[in-house]
Structures are given as C-alpha cells and as structure tokens.
Amino acid sequence: MNMPLHRITELILKYHRHTLVPEEQEELQQWLAGSERRQQLFIELTDIKWLKEQLEQQDKYSEQKIWSKFEALVPEVLTSIPEPSIPLTKVRLLQRIGLRWAAAAAIFVLLGAGMLVYTRLHKTTANLAIPQVAHNILPGGNKAVLTLNSGQQIILDSAPKGQLTIQGTSQVSKTDNGKLSYAAIGPATGTAVLYNTLSTPRGGQYQVTLPDGTSVWLNSASSITFPTTFSENERLVKITGEAYFEVAHIISQKTFEKVPFVVEAGGTKVTVLGTHFNVNAYTDEDAVKTTLIAGAVKVSSGNISKMIRPGEQSRLNGKTNSYEIIHPDLEDVLAWKNGKFSFRNTDVRAIMRQISRWYDVDIRYKGNLSGIFFSGGISRKDNIDKLLELLELDGRIRCDIKGRELTVMPNEQ
Amino acid sequence: MQEYYYCYNNEVELLQALKSGDGTAVKAVFSKYFRPLCQYAEKLTGRLESAEDIVADTFVKLWHRREQFESLENVRHFLYRVARNAALNELRNEGRHQATHTELGNLYQEAHFSAEDLEEEEIRAELLAEIYQEVENLPDKCREIFKLLFFNGLSTEEVSIQLGIMPQTVRNQKSRAIQLLRAQLLKKGHLLAAWSLLFLLPHS
Numbered sequence: 047m048n049m050p051l052h053r054i055t056e057l058i059l060k061y062h063r064h065t066l067v068p069e070e071q072e073e074l075q076q077w078l079a080g081s082e083r084r085q086q087l088f089i090e091l092t093d094i095k096w097l098k099e100q101l102e103q104q105d106k107y108s109e110q111k112i113w114s115k116f117e118a119l120v121p122e123v124l125t126s127i128p129e130p131s132i133p134l135t136k137v138r139l140l141q142r143i144g145l146r147w148a149a150a151a152a153i154f155v156l157l158g159a160g161m162l163v164y165t166r167l168h169k170t171t172a173n174l175a176i177p178q179v180a181h182n183i184l185p186g187g188n189k190a191v192l193t194l195n196s197g198q199q200i201i202l203d204s205a206p207k208g209q210l211t212i213q214g215t216s217q218v219s220k221t222d223n224g225k226l227s228y229a230a231i232g233p234a235t236g237t238a239v240l241y242n243t244l245s246t247p248r249g250g251q252y253q254v255t256l257p258d259g260t261s262v263w264l265n266s267a268s269s270i271t272f273p274t275t276f277s278e279n280e281r282l283v284k285i286t287g288e289a290y291f292e293v294a295h296i297i298s299q300k301t302f303e304k305v306p307f308v309v310e311a312g313g314t315k316v317t318v319l320g321t322h323f324n325v326n327a328y329t330d331e332d333a334v335k336t337t338l339i340a341g342a343v344k345v346s347s348g349n350i351s352k353m354i355r356p357g358e359q360s361r362l363n364g365k366t367n368s369y370e371i372i373h374p375d376l377e378d379v380l381a382w383k384n385g386k387f388s389f390r391n392t393d394v395r396a397i398m399r400q401i402s403r404w405y406d407v408d409i410r411y412k413g414n415l416s417g418i419f420f421s422g423g424i425s426r427k428d429n430i431d432k433l434l435e436l437l438e439l440d441g442r443i444r445c446d447i448k449g450r451e452l453t454v455m456p457n458e459q
Numbered sequence: 460m461q462e463y464y465y466c467y468n469n470e471v472e473l474l475q476a477l478k479s480g481d482g483t484a485v486k487a488v489f490s491k492y493f494r495p496l497c498q499y500a501e502k503l504t505g506r507l508e509s510a511e512d513i514v515a516d517t518f519v520k521l522w523h524r525r526e527q528f529e530s531l532e533n534v535r536h537f538l539y540r541v542a543r544n545a546a547l548n549e550l551r552n553e554g555r556h557q558a559t560h561t562e563l564g565n566l567y568q569e570a571h572f573s574a575e576d577l578e579e580e581e582i583r584a585e586l587l588a589e590i591y592q593e594v595e596n597l598p599d600k601c602r603e604i605f606k607l608l609f610f611n612g613l614s615t616e617e618v619s620i621q622l623g624i625m626p627q628t629v630r631n632q633k634s635r636a637i638q639l640l641r642a643q644l645l646k647k648g649h650l651l652a653a654w655s656l657l658f659l660l661p662h663s
Contacts, residue, residue, distance in 0.1 A: 052585065055589070112515055116519065
C-alpha cells in the first residue's frame with residue numbers, strides 16, 4: 047500500500063498524542079504490515095528517549111541564520127517589488143557554492159593534473175623497478191571456529207551443512223548458505239547458561255544468527271562470545287575486533303518491555319533496543335568506534351555515556367575521557383560487510399592494518415610514511431596484487447611482498 | 460499539518476500571496492519547513508553547514524517558481540525534492556573530488572541512500588519539527604521552564620535555582636505548559652489529547 051509520507055507522519059503524530067481513531071489505527075496497522083523496515087522505523091519514532099534526544103538537537107537549526115542566507119541570495123524578497131527575477135551571476139554562484147569549496151575544487155584540479163603528469167613520467171621507470179614475482183596472496187573468505195561451552199572446537203569452514211550440535215536449549219546449525227544459526231528448541235527456564243564463542247582468523251569472516259534472531263557479521267581477526275540462551279531482562283554479548291549487528295527487537299514476556307541488547311567491546315558498552323550498528327574494537331586501532339546505522343544506541347564506559355544518532359560514530363577519547371561524535375561516510379564504515387575496501391582520506395597505515403587482517407600478511411614499514419592518505423575503493427574479492435597496484439599507482443609509496451610479509455615504503459625516486 | 464497558514468486565513472490566501480511575490484508568504488512557508496528540511500539535508504550530507512546552504516538554495520528555487528504551486532502539499536513536495544537532489548549532488552561531487560584515482564572514484568557514484576532511506580528521513584524530520592513547533596508555541600517563561608525540565612532533564616529544584624524563582628512557580632508553570640499543550644492539540648481538533656511527552660517530565 048502506498049500512502050503519502052505526510053499522512054504517515056500525521057498518523058505517527060496522532061499515535062503520540064493518543065488521538066488515533068479506530069479507522070486511523072487500522073490505516074497505520076496496514077502500513078506497518080507492509081514491511082519489517084516500517085516496523086523498525088515506527089519503534090524508533092515512538093521511542094520516547096530517542097524523541098527526547100532528537101528534540102534537544104533541534105535548537106541548532108537557526109531560522110535567522112538560514113533566512114539571512116536566503117535573503118542574501120534573493121534580495122528582491124525584502125522589498126517584495128514584483129520585478130523579473132535576475133539570473134544568478136557567476137560571482138553569486140561562487141558565493142553559493144562557497145568560496146571554501148571553490149578553492150578546494152581548484153586545488154584538487156591542480157593536484158589532479160599534476161599527479162597525472164607525474165604518474166605518466168614516473169610509470170616508465172617504475173615499471174622496471176617492480177619485480178615481476180607472482181605474489182599469489184588470495185583474499186580472505188568465510189572462515190571461523192566455534193568454541194563450545196565445553197571447550198570443544200568446530201571448524202566451520204569445513205563443517206558439513208545442517209545441525210552441528212545442541213547447546214542447552216538451542217540447536218546449532220550451519221545453514222545452506224554457510225552461516226551459523228542458533229534456534230531455540232525448548233523453553234529456556236532453569237537451564238544453566240552456556241557460552242559459545244565464534245572467532246575468525248586473519249583472512250576470515252563469518253555471519254551468525256543468535257538465538258534471539260539477531261544477525262551478526264564478524265569481520266576478520268574478531269570474535270563474539272554469547273550465551274546460547276538469552277536471559278529475559280538483558281541480552282549481553284562480548285566482542286573483539288569488528289562486528290556489524292542487526293539486533294532483533296524483543297519484548298519481555300514478563301515485563302512487556304523491550305529487552306536491551308548490550309555489546310561489550312574493549313571497555314565500551316553499547317546498549318540498544320533493536321537497531322543496526324557497527325562496532326570496531328580492534329586493539330591496534332586508535333579507539334573503539336561505534337557507528338549507528340538505524341535506531342538508537344547508548345555507548346558507555348565506566349560512568350560516562352552518550353546517546354548516538356543514526357549516521358553518527360562515537361569514539362572514546364582516552365585523554366578527555368569522553369565520547370567524541372563524528373559523521374563518517376557510512377559506506378566506508380560498512381564496506382567490509384559489503385565485500386569492499388573503501389577509503390576516504392585514510393592514512394596509509396590504517397589501510398595496511400585492514401590489508402593485514404584480510405590478506406593475513408604482516409606489515410613492515412620502511413622510511414617515513416606520515417602524511418600519505420588515500421581515497422577510493424576496491425572489492426575484497428580481488429587478490430592483494432590488485433589493491434597494492436592501485437596504491438602504488440600515484441607514485442607515493444612502494445610495496446614489496448616476500449612470503450607473508452609486506453614491506454611498505456615511500457617511493458624515493 | 461494542514462492547519463498552518465501564518466497570518467493568512469487559509470491555504471488559498473497563502474498561495475495567492477506567494478504567487479504575487481509577497482515576502483511574508485515566503486517567510487511563512489520558510490518558518491514551517493526550514494527546520495525539517497535542514498534536518499533532512501543534514502542527515503543526507505552529514506554536515507550542518509551544507510544543510511543550511513542547501514535549505515537557503517531550496518527556498519531560492521521556490522521563490523523563482525512561486526507561481527506554479529497549486530497546493531501547500533505541492534510546495535512541500537517540491538521543497539523536499541529540491542533539497543534531496545542538492546544533497547545527493549553534493550555527495551556525488553564530493554566523492555569525485557576526493558577520489559585520487561578516477562577508476563576508484565566510480566565506486567562513489569553508487570547511491571548512498573535507497574528510496575526507502577530517503578522516505579524514512581523525511582518522515583523523521585517532519586515528525587520532529589511538528590512536535591518541536593508545539594513546544595515552541597508555548598509562552599516564553601512557560602517554554603523556558605518546560606525545556607529545562609524536559610530537554611535538559613533538570614529537577615524542579617534545579618530549575619528554581621537556575622532561574623531564581625520559587626519551586627512553586629516552576630510547578631505552576633509546568634502544569635500551565637501541560638494545559639497549553641493540551642489546549643493546542645484540542646484547538647487542532649485532536650480530542651482526548653494525552654500528550655505522551657508529558658510522561659517524560661520528572662515526577663515532582
């Protein structure tokens with residue numbers, strides 16, 4: 047059913063005010079039945095805490111400031127004299143784009159042109175210098191080990207599809223598309239809590255559906271520890287490395303409240319009610335980074351906490367002992383989950399850390415590599431050569447591979 | 460949503476005024492839509508400053524085409540479409556500018572937002588602006604107290620200290636705010652209004 051957006055807004059608003067008449071209730075129900083996504087959105091928009099957070103933010107939109115910008119662009123509005131509108135002059139266009147952007151664009155064009163010339167000149171000699179050795183380092187794939195409560199380990203990449211084992215009241219199986227899946231096969235009452243751990247090596251990744259229906263994507267060199275049956279009042283899991291969550295929304299049968307889902311990662315606790323987010327807690331990265339895609343989450347560490355909104359990323363700043371919020375490019379953050387590397391002004395060392403984890407290579411640095419940043423993206427399915435070739439393309443760095451050791455150095459020529 | 464005509468009596472009058480190039484009519488439309496549009500553009504671009512520029516530009520376009528609108532719904536639709544295109548354009552251009560390699564740059568051409576994402580953002584923005592406006596419409600003192608209690612989560616005592624007034628005054632203003640919000644809703648024809656936000660107020 048296609049309903050105009052403003053009607054949906056109106057219905058949700060009426061829901062807030064408790065003024066829905068039965069026909070409208072039916073209308074809203076039908077719209078919600080249309081997709082799971084709509085239900086997710088509804089849960090978010092009717093979450094009072096979320097609403098409160100959002101309303102606090104509204105003050106930053108200044109009517110006066112934006113109106114002034116508008117007036118500056120259309121001075122005739124002030125006097126309201128009906129006269130033919132003047133076409134925008136070039137100067138005004140520049141003002142509109144913002145001098146800052148114009149300058150940035152100009153610098154970029156200059157740099158870009160310079161780089162092309164430089165690369166061309168450089169290529170002829172550089173090609174000779176690169177040894178023609180087949181590296182044959184393949185990309186990572188779906189590899190993981192499941193450690194049961196007893197300590198027994200199951201190597202998932204080679205395990206057969208179908209039921210693997212029973213843990214407490216959960217049936218553990220490997221699905222046809224190679225995911226790990228937990229499904230409740232009996233009431234959870236009175237059984238002891240068992241913990242399982244799913245871990246990926248360097249060059250591995252894996253997907254698991256937890257007993258509550260929550261989906262987790264585990265990046266390489268990462269792990270997640272979870273109970274095989276969640277308790278009624280809290281769902282607690284621990285991760286290392288990086289994981290993306292799509293948390294199932296669960297209502298407690300006892301209290302009829304939403305059961306929080308808590309992720310513990312390197313000193314940061316992320317508390318959510320049903321939402322999509324990414325946690326990057328690699329110990330070799332500068333901070334635990336939590337990025338919210340949809341819904342609402344609270345991050346906390348010790349006695350400090352912060353609510354984050356969709357599109358925001360929180361990083362725990364150790365010096366000020368507070369959470370900093372940035373707005374990263376979500377495509378970059380989720381690139382790994384979507385089978386890509388995606389960089390945006392990313393430091394060469396940060397790129398190398400990702401390469402190390404995905405291609406299972408050790409990195410060595412030779413010389414000064416500070417101030418070298420890259421932007422761009424490539425599939426994670428490509429061999430390492432292709433990625434390194436692209437990084438070497440503009441002549442700033444050189445990469446040498448021997449065995450599983452990758453040496454990165456500035457290009458001195 | 461449809462009950463907003465500023466100093467005009469009805470939708471037709473407002474649109475008439477807009478058509479004739481009346482600055483007040485633009486301001487009326489601006490006052491209603493700048494906030495949700497700003498939030499919408501900020502969500503898409505990730506930057507407040509760009510969002511402000513986009514919204515200002517969007518109203519420039521509205522101004523130049525002011526004669527073509529037949530309803531306020533028409534206007535609303537136009538505003539979101541223009542703001543959305545501007546935001547997506549900016550994202551695309553940014554992708555191009557930042558990519559060092561043309562080959563890699565293509566990746567950023569892919570849309571960052573699906574049609575559903577965009578719709579959701581629009582709903583979010585509209586809903587919040589609507590609720591925000593109702594709080595804004597409270598009388599000054601009342602609003603200040605309501606905001607401290609509600610947005611900043613201060614207790615009655617803290618508000619009374621901060622504003623240098625008696626706790627009883629705070630309590631009075633609070634119940635006045637509640638009454639006014641209810642009355643506003645009634646005025647708009649929402650019978651049996653029970654403002655769920657009020658449950659958020661600290662008990663005191």
